[in-house]
Amino acid sequence: MTEIPLHPAALPAAPSRIALLDMTLPEMEAFVRALGLPAYRARQIYDWIYKRFAADFAEMSDLPLALRTQLQAAAIIDPLRVATQVVSSAGDTLKVLFSLPDGQSIEAVLMLYDNRRTLCISSQAGCAMGCTFCATAQGGLARNLTSGEIIAQVLYFARYLANPAALPPTEVARPATVSNIVLMGMGEPLHNYSNVWAALRRLTDANAFGLGARHITLSTVGLVPQIDKMAAEDLQIGLAVSLHAPNDTLRTGLVPINRGYPVNELLDAVRRYIEQTHRRVTFEYALMRGINDTPALAEELAGKLRGLLCHVNLIPLNPIPDSPYQPSTSYDAENFASILREAGISTTIRLRRGIEINAGCGQLRRASKIST
Ligand code: SAH
Numbered sequence: 001m002t003e004i005p006l007h008p009a010a011l012p013a014a015p016s017r018i019a020l021l022d023m024t025l026p027e028m029e030a031f032v033r034a035l036g037l038p039a040y041r042a043r044q045i046y047d048w049i050y051k052r053f054a055a056d057f058a059e060m061s062d063l064p065l066a067l068r069t070q071l072q073a074a075a076i077i078d079p080l081r082v083a084t085q086v087v088s089s090a091g092d093t094l095k096v097l098f099s100l101p102d103g104q105s106i107e108a109v110l111m112l113y114d115n116r117r118t119l120c121i122s123s124q125a126g127c128a129m130g131c132t133f134c135a136t137a138q139g140g141l142a143r144n145l146t147s148g149e150i151i152a153q154v155l156y157f158a159r160y161l162a163n164p165a166a167l168p169p170t171e172v173a174r175p176a177t178v179s180n181i182v183l184m185g186m187g188e189p190l191h192n193y194s195n196v197w198a199a200l201r202r203l204t205d206a207n208a209f210g211l212g213a214r215h216i217t218l219s220t221v222g223l224v225p226q227i228d229k230m231a232a233e234d235l236q237i238g239l240a241v242s243l244h245a246p247n248d249t250l251r252t253g254l255v256p257i258n259r260g261y262p263v264n265e266l267l268d269a270v271r272r273y274i275e276q277t278h279r280r281v282t283f284e285y286a287l288m289r290g291i292n293d294t295p296a297l298a299e300e301l302a303g304k305l306r307g308l309l310c311h312v313n314l315i316p317l318n319p320i321p322d323s324p325y326q327p328s329t330s331y332d333a334e335n336f337a338s339i340l341r342e343a344g345i346s347t348t349i350r351l352r353r354g355i356e357i358n359a360g361c362g363q364l365r366r367a368s369k370i371s372t
Contacts, residue, residue: 021148124187150199190226287328302343
């Protein structure tokens with residue numbers, strides 16, 4: 001995959017204060033030593049940030065006041081500002097549009113289920129992949145997120161769940177913390193590989209956020225070399241692949257990077273991934289009326305996936321403005337699902353959470369740009 005150059009104007013502004021969320025524990029130890037402090041202070045700060053979700057040095061009550069003031073001048077914890085926040089009428093979906101220090105914006109969505117608190121986060125400001133049915137693709141890529149900007153989205157919602165009084169009331173009982181994370185927000189996570197994996201290491205590190213890797217899923221458009229790289233990682237992060245079509249003619253029209261990584265090469269990479277990791281892979285398939293939802297295509301898909309340790313998530317398309325695509329009817333969706341199931345392929349039709357609050361795929365950012 002060739003790196004897509006960033007427009008110079010879109011590069012992040014040089015921060016005047018150092019970003020603590022970008023640091024590993026050894027890096028933070030080096031940072032506190034450079035301030036003339038003993039290394040154990042780093043562990044204290046790390047605990048405040050990752051275990052107690054402090055967003056401000058003022059909260060760090062076991063640090064001397066002079067040290068808190070010194071840190072305040074030298075470093076920043078939370079790089080995100082809330083631009084817009086929307087709660088669904090059922091109170092079970094919360095979507096936040098964050099602005100970043102250089103004026104870029106990104107979205108994250110928290111979905112509360114009975115037994116799970118799933119957070120969908122962004123890996124890039126914008127996206128370079130150009131999928132023709134996706135709202136994020138319409139604006140192109142602005143830049144990669146730093147590892148700290150990725151982690152900050154998680155800590156924001158961890159803080160929200162820990163302190164219900166601070167935010168709008170919801171009707172459902174609020175569970176204690178983020179239990180699952182999906183990298184299915186804005187951006188292509190495997191196009192920002194090193195920052196995404198640096199974030200994943202800290203999110204799973206028991207010294208930091210400490211979420212089990214199996215509770216995290218990374219969704220990719222299908223970048224073959226990076227899928228192979230991911231297969232060799234020691235963390236057990238789940239893989240989801242956005243397939244959307246069983247053949248190259250159709251898929252290239254929906255997912256242009258298919259030209260570089262055609263369906264069969266992608267499925268070969270998934271096969272290698274499964275052999276290496278023994279983990280089940282999820283295929284995402286956004287059902288678009290009259291485009292990719294016919295019984296013939298379901299048969300073709302079943303043929304391609306037969307024998308793979310996989311699950312298919314069918315998602316009725318979330319329609320976006322200026323796009324010809326519409327969601328499939330529920331009849332066609334059910335029919336498509338039955339054909340896959342009859343072929344022995346585990347399949348679900350995923351509920352479209354948060355549609356009423358523009359919680360699908362780059363929509364809140366787009367709406368806010370239109371209204372400003
Ligand atoms: N770039 C990654 C992750 C971000 S998108 C990827 O492609 O997987 C997360 C999922 O939402 C992908 O499966 C993507 O294809 C899907 N998606 C994008 N726009 C959509 C829309 N309008 N309706 C339904 N799903 C959509």
